[in-house]
Amino acid sequence: MKELRLMKGNEAIAEAFIRAGADGYFGYPITPQSEVLEYLMAQKPYETTGMVVLQAESEVAAINMVYGGAGCGKKVVTSSSSPGISLKAEGISYMAGAELPCLVVNVVRGGPGLGTIQPSQGDYFQSTKGGGHGDYKLIVLAPASVQEMADFAKLGFELAFKYRTPVMIQSDGVIGQMMEKVELFEQMPRWTNEEIKKISPWATVGKTPDRERNIITSLDLDPARQERHVYKLGAKYKEIEENEVRFEKIQCDDAEYIFVAYGSSARICQKSIEIARAKGIKVGLLRPITLFPFPKKVLNKLADQVKGMLTVEMSLGQMIEDVQLAVNGKVKVEHYGRVGGMIPSPDEIVAALEQKIIGG
Amino acid sequence: MDIKDIIKPENLVYSKSKLFTDKALSYCPGCGHGTAHKLVLQTIEEMGIESETIGVAPVGCSVLAYEFMDIDIQQASHGRAPAVATAIKRLMPEKFVFTYQGDGDLAAIGTAETIHACNRGENIVIIFINNGIYGMTGGQMAPTTIAKMKTSTSPYGRDTAIMGNPLKITELVAQLPGVYYCTRQAVHTAAAVRKAKKAIRQAFENQKLKKGLSFVEIVSNCNSGWKMTPVDSNIWMENNMFPFYPLGDIKVPTEK
Numbered sequence: 307m308k309e310l311r312l313m314k315g316n317e318a319i320a321e322a323f324i325r326a327g328a329d330g331y332f333g334y335p336i337t338p339q340s341e342v343l344e345y346l347m348a349q350k351p352y353e354t355t356g357m358v359v360l361q362a363e364s365e366v367a368a369i370n371m372v373y374g375g376a377g378c379g380k381k382v383v384t385s386s387s388s389p390g391i392s393l394k395a396e397g398i399s400y401m402a403g404a405e406l407p408c409l410v411v412n413v414v415r416g417g418p419g420l421g422t423i424q425p426s427q428g429d430y431f432q433s434t435k436g437g438g439h440g441d442y443k444l445i446v447l448a449p450a451s452v453q454e455m456a457d458f459a460k461l462g463f464e465l466a467f468k469y470r471t472p473v474m475i476q477s478d479g480v481i482g483q484m485m486e487k488v489e490l491f492e493q494m495p496r497w498t499n500e501e502i503k504k505i506s507p508w509a510t511v512g513k514t515p516d517r518e519r520n521i522i523t524s525l526d527l528d529p530a531r532q533e534r535h536v537y538k539l540g541a542k543y544k545e546i547e548e549n550e551v552r553f554e555k556i557q558c559d560d561a562e563y564i565f566v567a568y569g570s571s572a573r574i575c576q577k578s579i580e581i582a583r584a585k586g587i588k589v590g591l592l593r594p595i596t597l598f599p600f601p602k603k604v605l606n607k608l609a610d611q612v613k614g615m616l617t618v619e620m621s622l623g624q625m626i627e628d629v630q631l632a633v634n635g636k637v638k639v640e641h642y643g644r645v646g647g648m649i650p651s652p653d654e655i656v657a658a659l660e661q662k663i664i665g666g
Numbered sequence: 667m668d669i670k671d672i673i674k675p676e677n678l679v680y681s682k683s684k685l686f687t688d689k690a691l692s693y694c695p696g697c698g699h700g701t702a703h704k705l706v707l708q709t710i711e712e713m714g715i716e717s718e719t720i721g722v723a724p725v726g727c728s729v730l731a732y733e734f735m736d737i738d739i740q741q742a743s744h745g746r747a748p749a750v751a752t753a754i755k756r757l758m759p760e761k762f763v764f765t766y767q768g769d770g771d772l773a774a775i776g777t778a779e780t781i782h783a784c785n786r787g788e789n790i791v792i793i794f795i796n797n798g799i800y801g802m803t804g805g806q807m808a809p810t811t812i813a814k815m816k817t818s819t820s821p822y823g824r825d826t827a828i829m830g831n832p833l834k835i836t837e838l839v840a841q842l843p844g845v846y847y848c849t850r851q852a853v854h855t856a857a858a859v860r861k862a863k864k865a866i867r868q869a870f871e872n873q874k875l876k877k878g879l880s881f882v883e884i885v886s887n888c889n890s891g892w893k894m895t896p897v898d899s900n901i902w903m904e905n906n907m908f909p910f911y912p913l914g915d916i917k918v919p920t921e922k
Contacts, residue, residue, distance in 0.1 A: 510754075521738070
C-alpha cells in the first residue's frame with residue numbers, strides 16, 4: 307500500500323533506508339543531516355526489520371563500519387555533510403578499490419573547511435571527480451525533492467549491487483531540511499543469509515568447505531595484477547556511462563536557451579523559467595539526475611538547438627566544466643551561482659541569463 | 667631412514683594448522699608474527715569454527731595476513747580494523763570476528779577506533795602485536811617504542827621530552843567496562859607460546875559466550891627493525907621491553 311507523508315528530506319531518506327531492507331546504518335552527527343541518525347534511532351528498526359543502527363565515534367569509523375558490513379554482502383549506508391564526507395573519502399576510495407556496494411549520502415553544506423551549515427553544491431568535484439585517492443568513480447545521484455530522497459535510497463542500493471560499487475547521493479541542505487509530501491514505497495524484506503550468498507558470492511560470511519576463502523581488500527602489490535584490476539574498474543565505469551545516465555528535460559522542446567542545474571538549484575530554475583517565459587524568453591531546463599554518469603549526449607544534442615546555456619550551481623562553477631566538455635564549444639556556456647550558504651533567487655537567475663547569455 | 671619413514675603417522679610430532687595456506691610467510695626469519703598467526707589459526711581449528719570466523723587484517727607487516735590464513739578475511743585501512751570488525755559482528759552476531767593489528771595500526775592511527783570498540787564492549791577478539799616499531803615501513807618509531815630506543819625516526823633514541831612517552835594502550839583499554847578480558851603475552855619461548863595460546867583460546871571462548879571484548883597483546887620482536895639477530899632481539903626484548911610491558915593478565919573476568 308502506498309503511504310503519503312509530510313516529511314523532511316533527511317527523514318524521508320532515513321525511512322527509505324529501512325523500507326529498502328537495509329541491514330545497517332553507521333553515522334556521526336553533523337549539521338545539516340543529523341535528522342537521519344535521529345530519525346533512525348527514534349524508529350528503532352532493530353526491533354522491526356532487524357536493521358542495525360549505530361552512532362560511530364567519527365565519520366572515519368562510520369565509513370569503515372560500512373566497509374566491514376558491505377564486505378559481508380550486507381546493504382549498508384552512511385550519511386554525512388561535506389566536512390564529514392572529506393573524512394570518509396579514504397574509506398570510499400578503499401570501497402571503490404575493493405568493489406564494495408554501499409550507499410553514501412552527502413547533504414552538502416558550504417565549504418571549504420568548516421565553511422557554514424547552510425546549503426551549498428560545492429562538493430560536485432568531490433563527488434564526481436574522485437574525492438579520495440586513485441582512479442575511481444562513484445555513481446552520483448542528485449535528488450531535487452523529498453520524494454527523490456526516498457526513491458534514490460532504493461535506486462542507490464540497486465545500482466550499488468548491480469555494479470559492486472559505492473553510490474553517492476549528493477543532496478544539499480535545502481533538500482535535506484525542507485518538508486514536502488512524499489509517497490513512500492512499500493517495506494522490502496531484508497535479504498536472508500541464503501540470498502546474500504547467492505547475490506554476493508564474494509562476501510566474507512565464513513569460508514565453507516565448498517569454496518575458496520573470500521578476501522576483501524583493495525591491495526595488490528603485483529603491479530601487473532593491479533593494472534588489470536584498475537582496467538576492470540575502468541571498464542565498469544564505461545558500462546555505467548553507457549547504461550545509467552539519468553536526467554530530466556523541462557520545457558526544452560521550443561527552448562532557445564537552457565538552464566543546466568541539479569538538486570535544489572534545479573527547483574529554483576523551474577520558477578526562473580516561469581518568470582523568463584512571461585517575459586517572452588524561451589528557456590528550458592536540463593536537470594542531470596546522475597552527476598556521474600553525466601548526461602553528455604543530451605546536452606550535446608541540445609547545443610544544436612539552443613543559443614546558449616547557463617549553468618546554475620551553488621558553487622563557484624564546478625558542473626560547468628562537464629557541460630562545456632559535453633557541448634564542446636558549440637554554444638556559449640556561462641555559470642551563475644551563489645556560495646557560502648547563500649541561495650540564488652529565481653529573479654537573480656533570469657537576470658544572469660539576460661546579462662551573461664542573451665545580452666552577452 | 668628415508669623420507670617415507672619420517673612421514674609415517676606414528677612419527678608425526680608436529681604439523682602446521684590446516685588453516686595455514688601453502689603460501690610462504692612474508693615475515694622476516696626470527697619474527698614472532700608467524701608464531702602468533704599459528705596460535706590464532708590453531709585456536710580456530712581446535713574450536714572447529716573456521717567456517718564461522720571472519721578475520722580483519724590491518725595495515726603494517728601483517729597487511730598480507732589474508733594470504734596465509736585460509737579463512738574469510740577483510741583487510742582494513744590503517745587503524746580501522748576495530749570499526750570494520752564492529753560492523754561485521756553487529757551484522758552477523760552468530761559469527762566469530764577477530765582483528766589482528768600491530769602497534770602503529772592499533773595504538774597510533776587507530777587509537778580512536780580501538781578505544782571506542784573496546785568501550786562499546788564489541789563482542790570481538792583483538793590480537794595486538796606490539797614490537798615497538800613500524801616494521802613494514804622500515805623501522806620508524808611507534809607509539810609503543812620504549813624510551814631511549816633507537817629507530818629510524820628516533821636515531822639517537824626516543825627522547826620522551828621531545829617525542830612523547832610510549833603508550834601502554836593495553837593498560838588503558840583494560841580500564842574500560844566493555845573490555846571483558848585483557849592480557850599481555852609473548853611468543854619467544856615454548857613456555858610463552860603455551861601461555862599465549864591459552865590466552866587466545868580464552869579470548870575466543872569469551873566471544874562464544876558473548877562476554878564482550880577480549881584484548882590479547884603479544885609483545886614480540888622485530889629483529890630486522892631493531893637491527894639485531896633473532897636471538898639477540900629476544901634477549902633485548904626480555905631485558906628492555908618486558909620491564910616496561912610486563913607479561914600477564916591485566917584484567918580477568920571476576921564472575922564464576
